[in-house]
Amino acid sequence: VAVGGGVVGDLAGFVAATYLRGIRWVQVPTTLLAQVDASVGGKTGINHRLGKNLIGAFHQPRFVLIDPQVLETLPERERRSGIAEIVKAGLIRDEALFALLEERLEELIRLQDPRRVEEVIGRAVAIKAQIVSEDEREVTGTRALLNFGHTVGHALEAATQYKHLTHGEAVLWGMLAEAHLSYRLQKLSRGELRRVQELLGRLPRPPLPEGLDIDTLMEYMYRDKKARGRRLRVVVLGGIGRAEVTEAPEEELREALQALGSSGS
């Protein structure tokens, strides 16, 4: 029984997947991020200095028990990190969820209304569960949509040795870059980009470290297991609530990374 945040869930799940070639296990996620994201979908694994998620296994838990009350002891920074993944869920599949966050973000961060918190967790879980059930092993590509913000986010985490940013904060920075990329590729309108930037701007996060250079980030992205040689496949937004996978020219991605320097640090 894995009781804890995403790190505990990923590690315990990986042990359960490999011990005796797989034993049954249960998840009891205790962070918002683990409740809405990490505990759903059966991906388990451990970090490695060469890159994120290079070592792991698909291994579904028997069930996941989510109790929003445990969030009361969670520090605000961790609550905001969880909200980042909820924003992602809205951006890729559910414009109404995104609009609800626009309306009630601060109250959700403060866990002011337990019923609303429960509703939002339920909606985010439903989105992830639906996408995973359409493509559990990432065969058709639908599951890859969950990686919106993660191509850049994972590179940021690895380039800062997993120490400077929480996973949610890295995804937040990643979503800003990838929304900008969507705009540059003429898939997202300027008005929609503004909406994304405004909502993400209301979630404070540490600035990117000085001296983090774009070449290093590009190298991490090419090392990502989803990259094919020097071709990067990135999730972009075709609108709020609609995501798609596209091959991104390196120059456009570099421009989008460059734009991070001026967006809300």
Ligand SMILES: NC(=O)c1ccc[n+]([C@@H]2O[C@H](COP(=O)([O-])OP(=O)(O)OC[C@H]3O[C@@H](n4cnc5c(N)ncnc54)[C@H](O)[C@@H]3O)[C@@H](O)[C@H]2O)c1
């Ligand atoms: N398997 C997946 O599909 C998947 C998806 C997203 C993220 N992840 C992984 O999950 C990890 C991030 O998970 P996380 O954000 O939960 O981080 P975490 O597990 O590091 O937890 C964050 C912090 O909160 C503390 N904590 C946990 N529950 C608490 C509670 N109820 N009250 C007070 N403190 C509490 C933890 O001890 C830790 O210090 C990353 O390694 C990421 O790669 C996995």
